[in-house]
Amino acid sequence: MVKYIIKRLLLCVLILFGVSVILYLLLRCVPGDYVTNKFTANPNVEMSEEKLEAMREIYGLNDDVFTGYFKWLFGNPATGTKGAILLDFGTSFVYDAPVSEVIADHMWISFALTLLSLVIYYPLAVYLGTRAAVKQYGAFDYATTVLTMVGISFPSFFFSAIIVKIFAFDLGWFDTSLGLNSTGLINPSGWELFTDTAWHLVLPVLVVVVLSIGSVMRYTRTNMLEVLSADYIRTARAKGLSERSVVYKHAFKNTMIPMVTVLAGILPGLFGGSMILEDFFAIDGIGRIAYNAMNQGDIPFVMGYNMFLALLTVIGMLLTDIMYVVVDPRVKITN
Amino acid sequence: MLFKKQQKTSTQGEENKPSRPKNSHYLTAKESREIAKSNAREMRKYEKRKRVKNVDESVYTCKMQDENNIVEFDDLHTYFFTDAGVSKAVDGVTFSIPKGATVGVVGESGCGKSVTSLSLMQLVQAPQGQIVGGSIRFNMGDKAYDITKMPTSEMRKIRGKNIAMIFQEPMTSLNPVFKIGYQLDEMSLLHNGCTKEEAKAHSIEMLKLVGIAAPERVYDCYPHELSGGMRQRVMIAIALSCDPRLIIADEPTTALDVTIQAQILDLLREIKDKIDGSIMLITHDLGVIAEMADYVVVMYAGRVIEAGTTAEIFHNPLHPYTIGLQKSKPVVKRKVERLYNIPGQVPNPIDMPDFCYFKDRCDRCIEKCNGEYPHFIQVSPTHRVSCYLYEGQEKGGSNE
Numbered sequence: 001m002v003k004y005i006i007k008r009l010l011l012c013v014l015i016l017f018g019v020s021v022i023l024y025l026l027l028r029c030v031p032g033d034y035v036t037n038k039f040t041a042n043p044n045v046e047m048s049e050e051k052l053e054a055m056r057e058i059y060g061l062n063d064d065v066f067t068g069y070f071k072w073l074f075g076n077p078a079t080g081t082k083g084a085i086l087l088d089f090g091t092s093f094v095y096d097a098p099v100s101e102v103i104a105d106h107m108w109i110s111f112a113l114t115l116l117s118l119v120i121y122y123p124l125a126v127y128l129g130t131r132a133a134v135k136q137y138g139a140f141d142y143a144t145t146v147l148t149m150v151g152i153s154f155p156s157f158f159f160s161a162i163i164v165k166i167f168a169f170d171l172g173w174f175d176t177s178l179g180l181n182s183t184g185l186i187n188p189s190g191w192e193l194f195t196d197t198a199w200h201l202v203l204p205v206l207v208v209v210v211l212s213i214g215s216v217m218r219y220t221r222t223n224m225l226e227v228l229s230a231d232y233i234r235t236a237r238a239k240g241l242s243e244r245s246v247v248y249k250h251a252f253k254n255t256m257i258p259m260v261t262v263l264a265g266i267l268p269g270l271f272g273g274s275m276i277l278e279d280f281f282a283i284d285g286i287g288r289i290a291y292n293a294m295n296q297g298d299i300p301f302v303m304g305y306n307m308f309l310a311l312l313t314v315i316g317m318l319l320t321d322i323m324y325v326v327v328d329p330r331v332k333i334t335n
Numbered sequence: 336m337l338f339k340k341q342q343k344t345s346t347q348g349e350e351n352k353p354s355r356p357k358n359s360h361y362l363t364a365k366e367s368r369e370i371a372k373s374n375a376r377e378m379r380k381y382e383k384r385k386r387v388k389n390v391d392e393s394v395y396t397c398k399m400q401d402e403n404n405i406v407e408f409d410d411l412h413t414y415f416f417t418d419a420g421v422s423k424a425v426d427g428v429t430f431s432i433p434k435g436a437t438v439g440v441v442g443e444s445g446c447g448k449s450v451t452s453l454s455l456m457q458l459v460q461a462p463q464g465q466i467v468g469g470s471i472r473f474n475m476g477d478k479a480y481d482i483t484k485m486p487t488s489e490m491r492k493i494r495g496k497n498i499a500m501i502f503q504e505p506m507t508s509l510n511p512v513f514k515i516g517y518q519l520d521e522m523s524l525l526h527n528g529c530t531k532e533e534a535k536a537h538s539i540e541m542l543k544l545v546g547i548a549a550p551e552r553v554y555d556c557y558p559h560e561l562s563g564g565m566r567q568r569v570m571i572a573i574a575l576s577c578d579p580r581l582i583i584a585d586e587p588t589t590a591l592d593v594t595i596q597a598q599i600l601d602l603l604r605e606i607k608d609k610i611d612g613s614i615m616l617i618t619h620d621l622g623v624i625a626e627m628a629d630y631v632v633v634m635y636a637g638r639v640i641e642a643g644t645t646a647e648i649f650h651n652p653l654h655p656y657t658i659g660l661q662k663s664k665p666v667v668k669r670k671v672e673r674l675y676n677i678p679g680q681v682p683n684p685i686d687m688p689d690f691c692y693f694k695d696r697c698d699r700c701i702e703k704c705n706g707e708y709p710h711f712i713q714v715s716p717t718h719r720v721s722c723y724l725y726e727g728q729e730k731g732g733s734n735e
Contacts, residue, residue, distance in 0.1 A: 231507040237458055238502075239522055239573070240495035243487075253512045329557045330511055 004333045005322070012314040019310040020084065020303070024069045027299055033061045034093045034297040059093060061299075072303060089304035094293050099304035103286060109180070110273030110285035113201060117208035118270065125213045126259060129220025133228060134247055141221075148214030160207050160280045167203060174203055180283055204281045208274070220259060227254045257328050265320035268312040362419065374416035374463075381465040385457070385487045395484040397472050400431075405474050405581050405613045406455065407431040411483070412468035413447075413454045420685040424450040426637035427469070432581065432630075434474075437607065437614040439628030439645070441621060441660070445681055447637040448617045452583045455482060455615075456500055457490045473498070474580075496526040499574035503586040505566035509558035515542075515569055516554040522576040541572040544609075545602060564595035568602070575606060582607070583615045588623060600627060621664050625649060630717075633657050636692040637684055638708075643718030653720040655697045691722070699724060 035055045039047045047055075056062045060071060060079070072090070075083030082088040089099035128148070132141040168174045180200040181193075227233065228251050236250040273287030282288075286305070293301040324331045362370070400407055413425035425447040432438045440448045453459045454466050455473075471482040475497065482490065502508040510518060519538035523529055529537070535554070542550035545568040558566055567587060574582055584603060588596040604627060607614050616627055624631055624645065631648040633641040633656065641654040652658045662675040679696035691697070694704050703723040711719045713729050 231502060231504055232510040234458060235500075235502060235508045235570075235573075236510065238456055238494055238500045240491045240493070240525060241521070242491060250510050250513070254510070257512070328512070330559045 001325070001333055005318070008318050008321070012311075012318065015314055016307065016310055020073070020307060021069070023303060023306050023310075024072060025065060027302060028065045028068065030297065032297060033059075034299065035059060035061060037297050072300075084303070084307065089307070090300035092293065092298055092301040092304075094296050094298040094301065095289070099301050102289065102301065103304060103308055106284060106286040106289050107271045107273065109283060110278065110287055111271050113204055113278075113283065113285060114208065114270040114274065116201065117205045117212065118266065120205065121209040121213045122216060122263060124209075125216035126220050126256075128213075129217040130224050130247070130252065130255070132217070133221045133224035136225060144217065145221075148217050151210045152214035154211060156207060156211055156274070156276050157280055159211060160204075160277060163203055163207055164280075174200065176200070176203065176281060180281075204277055204283065207277060216259075216262075219262070220255065223255045223258055224251060227251045230254070257324075260327050261320045261323040264323040265316040267319065268315045269309075272309050272312055367418065370418065370420055374418075374421075377421075377467075378416055378462040378465065381467065382462050385461075387486050388488060390486045390489065395481050395489070397470065397479050397481040399472050399474050399479045401433075402474070403434055404431040404472075405434050406615070407472040408451065408455075408469070409472065410469035411451065411454060411466070411471060413450050413459055413464060414467050415460075415464045417463060417685070422684045423637050423687065424464070424684060425454060426684075426687070428634070428637070428639050429469075430632045430639055430642055432613050432615055435607075435611060435613060436629040437616055437627050438630045438632060439616045439618065439624035440632045440634060441619060441624055442634035443619060443681060445684075446634045447684075448634050449585055451634070452500070452585055452615060452617055455583065456494055456498060457482060457485070457487060458494075458500075476580075492526075495522055495579070496577045497579055498581045498583065499577070499579035500583045500585065501567070501570050501574050501587045504590050505563050505570055506590065508570055509566055511558055513557075514554070515556050515558065515561070519554070519569070519573055519576060522573055526577045537576070538572075541576050542569070544575065544606070545569070545572045546598075547572075563591055564598065567591060567595075567599055571599075571602060571606070575610065578610055579612060581613045581615065583617070585617045586619070587616075588620070589618070596623075603627070621660060633660070636682055636687070638692065639721070640693065641718075641720045641722075643715070647715065647718040651718075653714065653718075653725055654693075654722045655699050655724075656693050657720075 033056070035052055039052060039055065053062070060068060060076065063071060071083075073084050075081050075086065075088065076090075079090070081090045087100070091097065092099050092102050095102045128144050132144045135141050164174075164176055168176045180197045228247070233246060233251055236246045241250070271286070273285045273290070275287040275291045277283075278285040278288040279291050290302065290305045293305070325333055400409075408428050408430055411425055411428045412423070415422040415424055428447070428451055430438070440451065442448050450459060450464070453464075455471055457466075459466065466483045469483065473480050473482050473493070480493070482493075485493075509515070516535065516538060519541060520531070520534040523534040523537050524531070527534075527537075539550045539554055542553055547553050547565065547568055553561065553565070553569070558569075561569065571587075582603075587603065588599050591599060600623060603614065603616075614627075616624070618624060628645050631643060631645050632639055633648065633654065635656050641648065641652070641657050648657065649661070652661050656677070659675070659677040663677060665674055677696055682692055682695070689707050691704050691709055694700055697704070701723060703726075706723075709721045709723050711721050712725045713719045714725060
C-alpha cells in the first residue's frame, strides 16, 4: 500500500511537470502582457517605449518562451526566486506578494464556502437519490428529477443574479454590496464579524447547493437503481428481510462505494474556489483573486494558481483510488 | 389425484387490453398510450393489494386440496405489464408438490418456469410483474395460506423461513460487500430471534453441513474470495439455515462446471432427506431432472403441457414437445448424424392466439389443433398431457 502510494506520488510529479509546460506555453500565447495592460491603459501616465521595454525586462517578459519557462522552473538569480521546482512560484505582479502567500491567504474562505455547501448538498443529494430510486417513476421521483434538472441547467451567474435580485434587493434580507461584510460594521468584535460573515455566506452557499445537488442526486439514483436490480438484492428479499433493511443496508452499502470515492475526489478541489460565483458575490476567495490576476496578465500568479489546481486534482484522483481500497472489499492492491 | 385438471377462467386485465391486428410488430402512438394507461391502472391495483396492512388472517387462509401436498399451484396467472402489451409469462399453471418429493420443472428459456417459482415467493419483478389470478396454496402444517392473497408484510415471515430459494448465479447472488458470516447470521437472527453468538454457531454448523471444509475461515470471507461451487454451497447453507419446508432451486447448477454440478446435486439430495423437505427443481437440463426428480412438469410458453412421474415422462413422453426435448438431448452410446432440434422459436407471449401454442412448431398436427387450446387429458392417475393426439385415451382420471 505504502509502496503504491509512493509510486503514485512520483507519477504525480511527472504529471505536474507536463501540466506546467502546457500552461506556460498557453499563458505566453495570450496577447497583451502585464506591462502593456498596466501602463498603456492609463491615459494619465505617459510612458516612452524605452521605459516600457525596461519594465518588461524587469518583469521578465522579454525572455523567449523557453528561457522564461526555465527561469520559472529553476529560479531566476536576478530576482532571487528559487524556482517552482523548490516550490517558489515567484512574486505576483498584481498583488505584489509571494504567490504562495496570496494563495494561502485567500484559499480558506473559498474552502469554507465550498465545504459548507458540500456538507449540505452531498448528504441531501444521496438521500433524495435513494428515495427517488426506491420509488422509481413515482411522483417523488419525477418531482426531484425535474427540480434538480432545473438546478443543473441554470448557469451560476444567472441563478446568482436571480437570488440576489429576490433576497437582497427585493426582500432586503442580505447586503451584498461589500462581499462578506455589511456596510455599517464599524470596529466589530470577533463574534459580530463571525455572525456577519456567516449570514453573508447564506446566499452563495444556497447557489452552490442548488447548482450541485442535481448531478450527485442523479448519480446516486442511477447507482441505486443498478444495485436494486442486482441478484443479491433478490437474495436479500428471498431471505425475508424487510424492504427497509434491503434498501438501506444491503443496497445502500453497495451504492455508497462509488459515492464515497467520488466524495474523496472532490475534497481537495474545494480549495480551488469558484471564479464566477466569488466574483459575483464579491467574495475575496481564491477564485476571484485568480480571475483578476488572469485578466491582468499576472503570469507568476496564474501559473502558481493553476499548478495549485493541478496538484489538487491529482491528489483528488489519488484519494479516489485509495478510497476504493478502503471501502470496497473486492479491490486490493497487489505489488 | 396428484395433478388437477386445468380450468379455463377468464382473468382480469384481458378486457382492458387494447386490440390490434395480429402479427403486427409496430404499435401506433395511440395504442402505445392506451397500453401505458391500462398498465398503470392494473399495476396500481395489484400493488395496492399487496401493500395493505393488518389483513385478517382469514383472508388468506385456505384449505389444501390434499393434505399431503406442500404446495398447490392452482390456475396461476402471472402477467408482466410491458410497454408492448401484457405478457402472459405464466398463464394458467396447475400442479402440486407433494411433501418430501422433488418436483422438476423443465422447459426452455422464457417458458415461465422461473416466474412460477418467483410467484411462489412473491418476488416477481414489481410493479411490472403481477400475479393476476389463480392461487398458490402453501401448507404450513397446521394451516394453509394462499400466497397470492397475502400482503407482502406477511409474506416476509414465510420467505426464508418456510420457503427458501437457491438461485442460478452463485457469482452474483451473494452481496459482495458483506462477509459470508454476516449474510448467514442474518437468517437466524431474523427468523429464529437468537443472539449473535448462537447465530454464529448455527451458521458455522450450516457451513459444515453443506460440506465446507474450513467453516470458520469461510465465515470470515467475502464472497469474491470463494469459488463458484463454494458460493453455491454457501447459498444452500443460507437456504437451509431456518429448516424450510420447501426449497426452490432455480437452475442451481447451470452456472457451475460439470464436476461441481454433480457435487451440488448430491448435496441437495442428501440435504432433502436430512431435513425431510420438498424441492422444486427448476432446470432445462433433462439429465439433472432424471437424476433428482420424483415428478416432472413440462412447461411451454407459460403453460404446463405435460406432467407426470419421472418414469412416465422419460419412458413414455406423450406431448410432441416433450418428445422433441428428449430427442434433442445428447445421449452417450447413441450415434446420430446431427443432434435433433425442435424447429422454430418460442412464441412471443403477448397476444397469444387461442390454439395450442406449440402448433406452429409441431410435426404431428391434426385437424383439431386449429381449435381452442387443448384441455388436459389424464392418461394415467399421475400422468396428464395437453394435446389433442391423446383424446379418448383418458384412463384413471377421477374428476373428469
